[in-house]
Amino acid sequence: MKSQTNKKQFDYLIVGAGLFGSVFAHEAKKKGKTCLVIDKRNHLGGNVYCESIEDINVHKYGAHIFHTNDKKIWDYVNNLVEFNHYINSPIANYNGELYNLPFNMNTFYQLWGVKTPEEAKNKIQEEIKELNISNPKNLEEQAISLVGKDIYFKLIKGYTEKQWGRKATDLPAFIIKRLPVRFTYDNNYFNDKYQGIPVGGYNKLIDALLDGIETMTDQDYFENNAEWNAKAKTIVFTGRIDEFFGFKYGKLNYRSLKFESKTLDTDNFQGNAVINYTDSTTPFTRIIEHKHFEFGKQKKTVITKEYPQEWEEGKEPYYPVNDTINNDLFIKYRDLADKETNVIFGGRLAEYKYYDMHQIIASALKKAADFI
Numbered sequence: 347m348k349s350q351t352n353k354k355q356f357d358y359l360i361v362g363a364g365l366f367g368s369v370f371a372h373e374a375k376k377k378g379k380t381c382l383v384i385d386k387r388n389h390l391g392g393n394v395y396c397e398s399i400e401d402i403n404v405h406k407y408g409a410h411i412f413h414t415n416d417k418k419i420w421d422y423v424n425n426l427v428e429f430n431h432y433i434n435s436p437i438a439n440y441n442g443e444l445y446n447l448p449f450n451m452n453t454f455y456q457l458w459g460v461k462t463p464e465e466a467k468n469k470i471q472e473e474i475k476e477l478n479i480s481n482p483k484n485l486e487e488q489a490i491s492l493v494g495k496d497i498y499f500k501l502i503k504g505y506t507e508k509q510w511g512r513k514a515t516d517l518p519a520f521i522i523k524r525l526p527v528r529f530t531y532d533n534n535y536f537n538d539k540y541q542g543i544p545v546g547g548y549n550k551l552i553d554a555l556l557d558g559i560e561t562m563t564d565q566d567y568f569e570n571n572a573e574w575n576a577k578a579k580t581i582v583f584t585g586r587i588d589e590f591f592g593f594k595y596g597k598l599n600y601r602s603l604k605f606e607s608k609t610l611d612t613d614n615f616q617g618n619a620v621i622n623y624t625d626s627t628t629p630f631t632r633i634i635e636h637k638h639f640e641f642g643k644q645k646k647t648v649i650t651k652e653y654p655q656e657w658e659e660g661k662e663p664y665y666p667v668n669d670t671i672n673n674d675l676f677i678k679y680r681d682l683a684d685k686e687t688n689v690i691f692g693g694r695l696a697e698y699k700y701y702d703m704h705q706i707i708a709s710a711l712k713k714a715a716d717f718i
């Protein structure tokens with residue numbers, strides 16, 4: 347985009363009302379700048395958006411649990427909204443057997459009846475030694491060499507194969523670098539110091555960030571980018587980077603997800619927010635029961651089954667596929683992006699990178715500090 351000297355209506359046009367765009371807009375407003383935030387979806391919030399069904403905040407684009415070790419980020423969000431004390435403690439269902447996650451003393455007791463950390467360590471070491479894999483050739487061998495065969499076959503293999511749509515023996519070993527095992531009776535999935543869900547759901551956080559900022563939904567930047575560009579001095583673009591450049595080098599690939607939600611006439615379906623289905627035959631990877639994120643007491647409940655899918659145009663691009671082909675392609679687009687003078691690229695789609703929420707907030711704060 348060429349730099350323009352005529353008077354523009356806004357300092358920033360922000361394409362995408364997800365967390366990145368919303369944090370950037372919030373920071374710009376604090377510094378006295380004007381922003382227009384647009385989104386092609388019919389709502390604000392991007393992937394953290396919650397839809398209210400039966401008075402339950404349904405995480406429309408997948409379960410979102412806020413966690414961070416960074417006090418600055420925790421204080422930032424807590425200054426905007428109140429967080430509850432939700433701690434993520436998923437359960438694994440393997441062909442009807444239930445196990446605690448992440449792998450900890452509760453899991454080891456359920457698997458083998460072992461009661462002390464020493465017994466559990468010995469059991470894992472025995473299994474690792476038994477198969478004696480010194481140079482893992484694929485994800486399966488890598489996982490077995492780290493945690494042994496029982497944990498791998500019951501809790502990792504099926505889930506991972508469904509996630510990637512490929513056999514674990516056909517997946518590269520590097521996908522799994524570490525498999526944390528915890529020798530304490532601690533079911534808290536995250537190791538971070540701070541964790542929770544905004545009281546009243548994530549829309550409250552987005553509303554607080556975008557308070558006093560002009561927003562428009564159902565507006566696709568690419569349907570009329572010349573007109574949008576004319577409105578602001580600088581564009582903050584959080585959509586797909588390859589689309590920004592007309593896919594001139596080809597399309598970046600993603601993994602997608604299909605969500606199947608149901609309202610049930612019961613107040614408690616599964617007793618936990620997240621249950622992972624770790625066998626190979628169940629076609630979905632997880633069932634989310636949304637009310638448990640906020641300790642809901644509603645009469646009904648809403649559950650969502652999550653099915654990993656190949657991505658194609660028209661489906662949501664959820665997870666970047668950071669293999670060599672796609673990373674190389676991304677670098678070509680990033681080189682083009684670096685040459686743009688009036689466009690700031692940020693967020694998971696423009697940076698082709700998986701970011702957790704606390705990381706996207708940190709990234710938006712950094713870009714805002716550097717550029718505004």
Ligand code: FAD
Nearest residue numbers: 362364365366386392393408410411567585693694702703
């Ligand atoms: P997005 O939220 O995707 O926002 C980008 C916005 O840009 C979208 O609303 C899109 O509609 C809009 N847009 C794109 N193109 C255009 C266009 N042409 N015109 C107008 N608008 C456009 N993080 C955690 O910390 N904890 C979790 O538990 C967690 N769970 C997750 C589960 C799933 C299934 C996924 C996929 C992610 C999860 N995350 C989680 C990550 C979290 O969703 C991201 O960090 C965050 O949403 C990224 O924000 P963003 O603004 O970069 O992108």
